[in-house]
Amino acid sequence: MGVPTTAELENNSNQKKYTVNRTSKGDLVISKIVCGLLVLLAMILIALAALLTYFLLPYCPNEATPEALRKAVVKDGPARLPRSIQPLHYRLQIIPFLEEGNFTTNGAVQINVNVTESTNKIELNINDIEINQHSVAVKRVSDDKSVKVSDQKYDNESQKYIISLAESLKEGDQYQIAITYNGKLNDYMQGFYRSSYIDSNTKDVRWIASTQFSPTDARRAFPCFDEPSFKAKYTVSIARPSNMTSLSNMPKRESVVVVDRKDWIWDHFKETPQMSSYLVAFVVSDLQPFRFNSSEKLFTIWSRRDALEQTRLAMDIGPRILSYFERYFGIDYPLPKIDMVAVPDFGFNAMENWGLITFREAVLLFDEKISTVEDKRAVATVLAHELAHQWFGNLVTPKWWDDLWLKEGFASYLLYYGVNFVFPDWNILTEFIMTEVHKAFAIDSLKSTHPLTFTVHSTDEIRQMFDPISYSKGASIIRMINNFLGERTFKAGLIKYLHTFTYSNARRDDLWDVLTQQAHEDGNLHDDLSIKEIMDSWTVQSGFPVVTAVRNGKRVDVSQKRFTFDKSFAEDTLWWVPLSYTTDLRTNFDDTSPKQWLKKETGKNFEIEANRWWLVNPHQTGYYIVNYDEQNWRALTENIMSFPTTIKAQLISDSMDLARAGLLDYDIPLKLIKKHSLEDKDITFLPMHVAFTKFEYLYNVLYSTPAFGDFDIFLSTIFSFAFDNVDFEDSPTHPYLVQRIRRTVIKWACKRPETRCVATARHRFRNLMSGQGSQEITANTQETIFCTAIREGSEPEWNFAYEQYLTTTSISEKETILNALGCASKPWLLSRYLDYMIKNESGIRKQDGPRVFRAVASNYIGQSIAFNFLLTNWKQINEYYGSAFNTISKMVEDLTIFMNTESQLEELLKFRKENWDSLGASAQAFDNAVEIVKNNINWMKINYRSVEKWLQDHNDHYVI
Numbered sequence: 001m002g003v004p005t006t007a008e009l010e011n012n013s014n015q016k017k018y019t020v021n022r023t024s025k026g027d028l029v030i031s032k033i034v035c036g037l038l039v040l041l042a043m044i045l046i047a048l049a050a051l052l053t054y055f056l057l058p059y060c061p062n063e064a065t066p067e068a069l070r071k072a073v074v075k076d077g078p079a080r081l082p083r084s085i086q087p088l089h090y091r092l093q094i095i096p097f098l099e100e101g102n103f104t105t106n107g108a109v110q111i112n113v114n115v116t117e118s119t120n121k122i123e124l125n126i127n128d129i130e131i132n133q134h135s136v137a138v139k140r141v142s143d144d145k146s147v148k149v150s151d152q153k154y155d156n157e158s159q160k161y162i163i164s165l166a167e168s169l170k171e172g173d174q175y176q177i178a179i180t181y182n183g184k185l186n187d188y189m190q191g192f193y194r195s196s197y198i199d200s201n202t203k204d205v206r207w208i209a210s211t212q213f214s215p216t217d218a219r220r221a222f223p224c225f226d227e228p229s230f231k232a233k234y235t236v237s238i239a240r241p242s243n244m245t246s247l248s249n250m251p252k253r254e255s256v257v258v259v260d261r262k263d264w265i266w267d268h269f270k271e272t273p274q275m276s277s278y279l280v281a282f283v284v285s286d287l288q289p290f291r292f293n294s295s296e297k298l299f300t301i302w303s304r305r306d307a308l309e310q311t312r313l314a315m316d317i318g319p320r321i322l323s324y325f326e327r328y329f330g331i332d333y334p335l336p337k338i339d340m341v342a343v344p345d346f347g348f349n350a351m352e353n354w355g356l357i358t359f360r361e362a363v364l365l366f367d368e369k370i371s372t373v374e375d376k377r378a379v380a381t382v383l384a385h386e387l388a389h390q391w392f393g394n395l396v397t398p399k400w401w402d403d404l405w406l407k408e409g410f411a412s413y414l415l416y417y418g419v420n421f422v423f424p425d426w427n428i429l430t431e432f433i434m435t436e437v438h439k440a441f442a443i444d445s446l447k448s449t450h451p452l453t454f455t456v457h458s459t460d461e462i463r464q465m466f467d468p469i470s471y472s473k474g475a476s477i478i479r480m481i482n483n484f485l486g487e488r489t490f491k492a493g494l495i496k497y498l499h500t501f502t503y504s505n506a507r508r509d510d511l512w513d514v515l516t517q518q519a520h521e522d523g524n525l526h527d528d529l530s531i532k533e534i535m536d537s538w539t540v541q542s543g544f545p546v547v548t549a550v551r552n553g554k555r556v557d558v559s560q561k562r563f564t565f566d567k568s569f570a571e572d573t574l575w576w577v578p579l580s581y582t583t584d585l586r587t588n589f590d591d592t593s594p595k596q597w598l599k600k601e602t603g604k605n606f607e608i609e610a611n612r613w614w615l616v617n618p619h620q621t622g623y624y625i626v627n628y629d630e631q632n633w634r635a636l637t638e639n640i641m642s643f644p645t646t647i648k649a650q651l652i653s654d655s656m657d658l659a660r661a662g663l664l665d666y667d668i669p670l671k672l673i674k675k676h677s678l679e680d681k682d683i684t685f686l687p688m689h690v691a692f693t694k695f696e697y698l699y700n701v702l703y704s705t706p707a708f709g710d711f712d713i714f715l716s717t718i719f720s721f722a723f724d725n726v727d728f729e730d731s732p733t734h735p736y737l738v739q740r741i742r743r744t745v746i747k748w749a750c751k752r753p754e755t756r757c758v759a760t761a762r763h764r765f766r767n768l769m770s771g772q773g774s775q776e777i778t779a780n781t782q783e784t785i786f787c788t789a790i791r792e793g794s795e796p797e798w799n800f801a802y803e804q805y806l807t808t809t810s811i812s813e814k815e816t817i818l819n820a821l822g823c824a825s826k827p828w829l830l831s832r833y834l835d836y837m838i839k840n841e842s843g844i845r846k847q848d849g850p851r852v853f854r855a856v857a858s859n860y861i862g863q864s865i866a867f868n869f870l871l872t873n874w875k876q877i878n879e880y881y882g883s884a885f886n887t888i889s890k891m892v893e894d895l896t897i898f899m900n901t902e903s904q905l906e907e908l909l910k911f912r913k914e915n916w917d918s919l920g921a922s923a924q925a926f927d928n929a930v931e932i933v934k935n936n937i938n939w940m941k942i943n944y945r946s947v948e949k950w951l952q953d954h955n956d957h958y959v960i
């Protein structure tokens, strides 16, 4: 049997239905009836075997802990492919059918491979694909000699298709494997999937076929060697109806009419460079292209016709950020084009597929009139992140998923450079500590956190890597390297690394080697020391240290210990800690080079020149927090107004985290924040935002306690200046930071709730309901106005907002309204809202499910309703959302916001135990959730009384 031709594929496609048992000559192998009977017989036998096993095996009560049970469930099997066969080139032809009742694909793939070790077995990854078994053919490339296939079978457990051969493939020879198959265009945003939108003119449903292959779903679209190190070239052909377009990584080579289907076109794309399977992509749709600058040749942005105007921001900054990175790396973007597509249903924020970047609409589309300042920030940051990936990830790819941070950390770090280049007035580099470092600390402060890099095998384990540890901690430790090596050495090292591993794969040790060599050349690393030695302590070990610095005259004693919110947790992990510092006598906040190191040692001492205060780790360039003696904390508090904004934010964050962990008296951070907030007449964004974020924890943990009243007075007093001076009068022309301050301040003012804020919000919402005054509500103020009106109102307000959600075509407005709908104070409205999450017909897209859940769970009234909902609908939610995108993990983590009692912990543990066999990729989230609730309970035991007393004692002094 030969390799199937395009014509055969088309014939196959004309059938539209599966032709699994049909040979290329058309003779059926087994009739359907016989086949059905055989299947029935097999099922009876399996059922009998299962019953026998059940009755014959002794019953063993399981005494293991839930963690151990879970670990047993996470499949640790031989999921990896053997290394004996290396793919060189894929010729892929695929026909997606976007028709109601027939969301399927027909495909043919020919893979040229190189045999590096003699073998008589070919293992390929597949998932949810039916192979046309009679099409499977293997031949030697040099002489076209066929190699007989002796057996072939699915191994569903490890997502493989195994082809056994009658003779061995010879080492050093090239072969071609040819397969035709049928696949599905699923609706859970993995592999080759279907998405849709409603045409605003005709009200018709428009279908889209798009891909999301990262990390392990290329195998849902075509049989392949689906691991990042199996780089190969791809020549893709896609058939599509003539009224649609198709896109892939490369530009089109030619388009030809499909034989026998005049209304269908084959698009043949140019061959790609050497690349990993997870970066292959294709889109078939009637989305429209937009190029507002005719001189722009590289970039095209695609969106729904209605939203084309909203692509201007991305079109403006995309090419500029790309050329910034080209200059930064000294390597031109290697592909001839970039298409960026706003896909209506999308699991992640965006995916960096080489030359065809796909986005969730909300992070590509922007309209000043209907999008918020945060939306603008999201478009810029996500765009820059994906463009940085074109080098870090696409050109040089991690060898395996255990080093995922090597691409995600770099993209998350370098995006700040890209955005800073196009929006210098945003000062975005100063936000890094809040958006990355503090975000990573929040998870890394848990005992259940994981190291940046650890062994992963199964798909579930790989999916768990996509969390803030890989992204934000990855970015934070890269920033640390940059600061201790210096920008010049760091950049030169990166460029060398990119050049060395171009079109190839690398491990973290490869990066360490290059950086070590560069640092030795530049003379800023001791000859005996390697970057690996320093950085292994940050990448292989979990968590991060708290550095305690105590001064006695000139002598300073510095020690390190792992930081967790559980003070009793003892562990002797040690890090290589770069110690930069400044003092009141020699003040220089910009010098972040280390003056001392803690070299994996518990402590050391040295001398410094300081009079009143001194500060370790300025701008938090080291990934650690710092505790001081009380005298220094008091001096830092006294002088806080003289520090740069990032230092203020850092002190607020560190002191609040230390107090939460029981390592510092709450008197220090509360006085520090109080002093800053009362004196900060400019209302600076960063320290204020960090203070509010940290107060969110106290707000939630105290919400149902007697101390809440005093806490609320404290908040209203220290932020009175902000509450009094920031109002709803908003305009997109206001500076970026002014807009962001407004959003934070009015959110908290109405949340407290402050009478004026509530009155204004309700008034404006009423005007909107009565058909007037829509201009009174801007994008930046909409969420607070809607949330407040819905919370204070009842069904009419909720229904009105929901109606608005359904009718608006703006994705960012949809997200804003989804957040606000969870503010309802009527439990039945919240239950109804949660129900909508698992009903397709509700109009809530699957990608927005976690947003709905979070909106309800972060409302005090809604949290137990959300928990019950997850409890009673666990199976249905699992089925509806599938295992992708950690949707359920996000829900589990959101559950803990208000949980601080033993009975709540018991419920959570019981739930985890009862569902242990279906936790899958959310297992880590459950461990985190249990620990967070335990910490909250501990917090109540250790801190509650003292915080309550502090608030009471200081109540009289609030008024100034």
Ligand SMILES: [Zn+2]
Binding pocket: 352, 385, 389, 407, 408, 411
């Ligand atoms: Zn990324």
